[in-house]
Amino acid sequence: MSSCVLCETDGGLLLHRAPRWRLIRATDTPSFPALYRVVWNEHVAELSELSDADRHACMDVVARVERVVRDHLAPTKINLAALGNMVPHLHWHLIARFDWDSHFPAPIWAAAQREAPDQRLAALSQQLPALDRALIDAFH
């Protein structure tokens, strides 16, 4: 692929880079500040293109990130998705959802159902540096 944003850039705030994958926090989703992405470093489109060992490694990371996010934020629900219609380079979205957020219980890609309270969003954002640190430590 001549131009792929996930080949050319980290894709967000880089928290950890391993040989096969990296973990970033998204900086392009202000309504969903607790959105992390596990990006496979190699340019492959689909999960089923990975070897069994690589797929296990990838999903082990997703589950470990999920565990740390749940421990820190106690979200109403975690949403996981690998879509890649626009950027067909394997990346997992891991989104902490809250019953007060702008879209809950709809997916974040649906129409907003309300405006999220500024106070809640601010409180969530204040928790992110400690969560980022815990995620960095989890893979250290």
Next chain:
Amino acid sequence: MSSCVLCETDGGLLLHRAPRWRLIRATDTPSFPALYRVVWNEHVAELSELSDADRHACMDVVARVERVVRDHLAPTKINLAALGNMVPHLHWHLIARFDWDSHFPAPIWAAAQREAPDQRLAALSQQLPALDRALIDAFH
């Protein structure tokens, strides 16, 4: 949970039931006929609640279904998602996406971008019995 639709029903057209999981084809998404779901039989909400062995088993099934779907339909992209905001019982959506479908490249939960051509949808639907059979055979 006193009332969970995935505890009380298969959740769609049942193709295979294993001790820990089952595979169904969705029958509630007419715009996306090639939508399969891998449902974890036990009522757990999050992927990270599974043991390592169970998580590997679950994702091995998702990847195997994906491989068969790709081989049969050659979709533009596969979309994978475990959301569960409405039904917090672990289930993976596996959606074959096509550049002609009603929402592409947006997620299926976003606003439609066009009407999908009837002829394309009909042709896709005609492929599903053979794909269902291949999926049943894959886990036989």
